[in-house]
Amino acid sequence: MLTRRLLMAVTATLVFGGSASAQEKSILVASTTSTQDSGLFGHILPMFKARTGIDVKVVAQGTGQALDTARRGDADVVFVHARAAEEKFLAGGFGVKRYPVMYNDFILVGPKGDPAGIKGSKDITAALVAIKAKGADFISRGDKSGTHQAELNLWKLAGIDIARDKGPWYKEIGQGMGAALNTASAANAYVLADRGTWLSFKNRGELMIAVEGDKRLFNQYGVMLVNPEKHPSVKKDFGQQFIDWLVSEGQRAIADYKVNGEQLFYPNAGDSGA
Numbered sequence: 001m002l003t004r005r006l007l008m009a010v011t012a013t014l015v016f017g018g019s020a021s022a023q024e025k026s027i028l029v030a031s032t033t034s035t036q037d038s039g040l041f042g043h044i045l046p047m048f049k050a051r052t053g054i055d056v057k058v059v060a061q062g063t064g065q066a067l068d069t070a071r072r073g074d075a076d077v078v079f080v081h082a083r084a085a086e087e088k089f090l091a092g093g094f095g096v097k098r099y100p101v102m103y104n105d106f107i108l109v110g111p112k113g114d115p116a117g118i119k120g121s122k123d124i125t126a127a128l129v130a131i132k133a134k135g136a137d138f139i140s141r142g143d144k145s146g147t148h149q150a151e152l153n154l155w156k157l158a159g160i161d162i163a164r165d166k167g168p169w170y171k172e173i174g175q176g177m178g179a180a181l182n183t184a185s186a187a188n189a190y191v192l193a194d195r196g197t198w199l200s201f202k203n204r205g206e207l208m209i210a211v212e213g214d215k216r217l218f219n220q221y222g223v224m225l226v227n228p229e230k231h232p233s234v235k236k237d238f239g240q241q242f243i244d245w246l247v248s249e250g251q252r253a254i255a256d257y258k259v260n261g262e263q264l265f266y267p268n269a270g271d272s273g274a
Contacts, residue, residue: 026055027238030067030075032146033176035221036060038196038264043257048245054238062145062176070094070224073231076239079246081194081221082146095224099247100274102254102265103220104195106150108211109181110136111188122213125158132160135169137189141180142172150219151192157216181207194219196264220274221265223247 035041036058045056059069063080070078071094078095080086089095108127110116116136118127131138141148155162162170173183177197184191185205193201198209211217223243228234246254251267258264268274 024235025053025238026057027076027235027242028057028059028074029077029079029242030059030061030065030069031079032063032066032081032221033060033178034081034147034194034197035079037176037178038194038200039259040196040254040257040265044250044253047253048242048250051245051249052241054241056242060176062141062143062148064144064149067094070226073226073233076226076235077223077242078226079221079223080146081219082149083220083222085146085149086222086224090224094227094230096227098222098224099243100268100271101221101223101246102251102267102269103218103274104265105212106147106192106217106219107195107198107209108190109184109193109198109207110190110210112206112208113188114210116190116210119208119210121211124154124211124214124216127211128155128158128160131190132165132169135167137187138170139180139184139187139189139191140170140172141177142174143176145176146219147177147192147194154192154216199259199262199264220268222274 041058063082066078066080067089069075086098090098116130116134118130121127180191181201182203185203185207188206223246225239226234228236247269251269254265254267
């Protein structure tokens, strides 16, 4: 994992002359694999740098890992999608303020053969009950990411204690969204995915969207500055500039990001309840 200390060491070895301050006009953002795998950062970060001159380096991890990175002070900003975990992070004094940024939704992807018989359903919990009843292969990220936390919550809502009731049909891989989709594609299995990564995913094989449209699949993203009072190394001015851009001018950049004509994320920085 690329930590702040390693990043600073690498930067120091690269600087042989010129202004040190120019080299330091950068921030480290701990974020989710979905924002990276979907291509969103590749779209918006050059715009932010053109506007401010600030270079954004991203460590893409599951939400749980990203929050842990931020707790250690190894990031300036954290940009994730697990509301309860974000609020716990703030309550512990590790973040300054949470800003809603954008949303999309989760989808249940599965093989075209649809062994669980759930294609076209809009009831995610009924679909999960059917998957378990049929023993249909299911890939779980198993990485404490926002998507993994959402998946575990959905099993609970379906009345299934997955830790107790999982069988050989339930496979945890401990990896990111792209890897989970690749595994599901190779195994013709079901998997919970964020729509943004799915739309950018090219190795679909026999996979299709099996379940979508359930309001319980809503997927909100938030951004927070790491608390400089806990970690004085945090570049609070540059980090706050990034946050301010995301919730203002960056909202149009997020809305404009599309893959094959489909919008991947929907800006909602003005929604105080998000």
